[in-house]
Amino acid sequence: MKKRTLLKVLFGAVTVPAATLGYRSIMAGSPTDSSATDPKEPSVSNIQPTDKVELTKAEWKEKLTPAQFHILRKHGTERPFSSPLNDEKRAGIYACVGCDLPLFTSDTKFDSGTGWPSFYDGIPNNIGTSTDYKLIVPRTEYHCARCGGHHGHVFNDGPQPTGLRYCNNGVALKFLAA
Secondary structure, three states: OOHHHHHHHHHHOOOOOHHHHOOOOOOOOOOOOOOOOOOOOOOOOOOOOOOOOOOOHHHHHHHOOHHHHHHHHHOOOOOOOOOHHHHOOOOEEEEEOOOOOEEEEHHHEEOOOOOOOEEOOOOOOOEEEEEEOOOOOOEEEEEEOOOOOEEEEEEOOOOOOOOOEEEEOHHHEEEEEO
């Protein structure tokens, strides 16, 4: 039996569902997406994750840098405070470095003090989630809905209006200025 399967079996019966911890539905439409009303924000309404990107391991290794491959395809984590995107303040879009799908807009970015680029809301339908048991306690992992690339975890300690904190590995994102 694989270690991960064993941990799920051992701890699955005692875990608390994320809904009881105050997590909101992450895949639901976002009432806070202001890209349609703010002329400074690029429009993201016409970009959808309909065409899935599926590459072989060799193709991903050719497309991505070693650090990007480690994060996106191996579910790694970069060192805190190592991403230049922590200090990015311009208007624009944060897209998946693996497939260019827009994941966040600059108006939802905030300084969480954690050392990773953080956002309180994602672009509707462009982020998928799953449960991660790597630290035994279940966490909500999020990934790009188009290519499945791992980006980080979402927590319920963010600012209003959502109360969420999408804690993202900066190396998994590329910034597109408005």
